[in-house]
Amino acid sequence: MTRTTPPRPYDLLALFPELAAHGRPAVRLHPRRGEPGVKDGSIGGPLLWPADEAWPTCGLEHEDLSDEPYAYVLAWRDYLDDRDRREGEGGLDWGVERRRADELEARFTAEDDGAPPPLIPLAQLYYRDVPHLPWADRYDLLQVLWCPRDHPDIETPYNPALQLRWRRTEQVGPVLADPPVPLVCNGNYVPRQCVLHPETVTEYPLTADLPADLAEAIRAWSEQIGDGTAYHWGTSSAPGMKTTGYGGTWGIIDPYPIRCECGERQLPLFTTATGEFDGGTTSWRPVEEAGTEWEFADPVDIVIGRGYTLQLYYCPASEDHPNRTEMF
Incomplete structure (x- = not known):
C-alpha cells in the first residue's frame, strides 16, 4: 500500500x-510493522549479508546504565503485543498481568562478557525502492547497522554507533542465515521489524x-x-x-x-x-x-x-x- x-x-x-x-x-x-525478508527493504529486518563476510562488531566503549538483556527486550515486546491483543478481546486482570510481567523479567539475565558485541540491522535500502541514494552507478543496496548501546566517547555521545555497507546485490552470493546478536542492549535502540x-x-x-x-x-x-x-x-x-x-x-x-x-x-x-x-x-x-x-x-x-x-x-x-x- x-x-x-x-x-x-x-x-x-x-x-x-x-x-x-x-x-x-x-x-x-x-516504515510499518511487517515481516520483511532479506530481499526486501526494511527497518530492523534481516539483511542480504554474504555468508563469507564477517558480521560487524563494536569495539568502542559502552555506557551500561541502560543496558538490559537483548533477549528480554524481544520477549517483552512479544508479551506487550499479546497483552494488547487480549485486551482488545476483553478485559484484563491487571494483577495477573503484573505477575506475568515480573515472571518474564526474572527469566532473563545477561551481562556484558567484554567481547566486542555484534551490531544489529537498522535499515536495508534497495535503490530500486529508495531513489536519490548516492553512487547509483556503483551500488544498488545500502545497509545501515548500529550497536544498540550508549557510547560516551563518540562524536554524538550517548547514542548508538553506526556502520554502513554499500553493495551490489549480484555480488553477494550465499546469504548468512543466522547472524549473531548482542547479549545486552539499550532497548530504546532495538527497532521493530518494519517493511517500507x-x-x-x-x-x-x-x-x-x-x-x-x-x-x-x-x-x-x-x-x-x-x-x-x-x-x-x-x-x-x-x-x-x-x-x-x-x-x-x-x-x-x-x-x-x-x-x-x-x-x-x-x-x-x-x-x-x-x-x-x-x-x-x-x-x-x-x-x-x-x-x-x-x-x-x-x-x-x-x-x-x-x-x-x-x-x-x-x-x-x-x-x-x-x-x-x-x-x-
Whole structure:
C-alpha cells in the first residue's frame, strides 16, 4: 500500500518562488510493522549479508546504565503485543498481568562478557525502492547497522554507533542465515521489524542556510501569520525516518555545516527519528491513514535521546570517507 503525504498547509513556492532553486528530494520511508525478508527493504529486518563476510562488531566503549538483556527486550515486546491483543478481546486482570510481567523479567539475565558485541540491522535500502541514494552507478543496496548501546566517547555521545555497507546485490552470493546478536542492549535502540513504503517529497533548507533576504522574508511571513513553526515543521522538512533531503528542525543546538575531514560539506544520508510524527507534525500523516489517530505514530518503536532525531551524513567526495552524525 502506498503512503502519500497530504498537501502542505502552505504553498511555499507560491509564496516564495525563489525557494525552488533550493529544493532537494527526500524519501520518506514510511516504515510499518511487517515481516520483511532479506530481499526486501526494511527497518530492523534481516539483511542480504554474504555468508563469507564477517558480521560487524563494536569495539568502542559502552555506557551500561541502560543496558538490559537483548533477549528480554524481544520477549517483552512479544508479551506487550499479546497483552494488547487480549485486551482488545476483553478485559484484563491487571494483577495477573503484573505477575506475568515480573515472571518474564526474572527469566532473563545477561551481562556484558567484554567481547566486542555484534551490531544489529537498522535499515536495508534497495535503490530500486529508495531513489536519490548516492553512487547509483556503483551500488544498488545500502545497509545501515548500529550497536544498540550508549557510547560516551563518540562524536554524538550517548547514542548508538553506526556502520554502513554499500553493495551490489549480484555480488553477494550465499546469504548468512543466522547472524549473531548482542547479549545486552539499550532497548530504546532495538527497532521493530518494519517493511517500507517509500515516497519522494521535496524538502527545503533551514532559514539559516538560505540567502539572507529570502530567510528574512520567510521569518516575516511566519510572524505575520502568527505561526513560528509554519516553515520548518509544517512545510519544509518531513518528520520520521527518511533518506537524503535536508533533515529536520534543529532544537538542541544551533545548526552548523557538517564537514568531512577532507573539507567537503557532508550531506544527509539517513535520518533516524523518534516516531513518524508527534503532536506538532500530525499534518504529515499519510492520507491513506487519515483518522487513525496515533496508531501509526511510532511503528519502529525506538527513542533517540529524549525524543530527538539522529541524522547520519555522508561525504559526496567518497563513500570511504568517515560518516558523521548529529542529534537535534
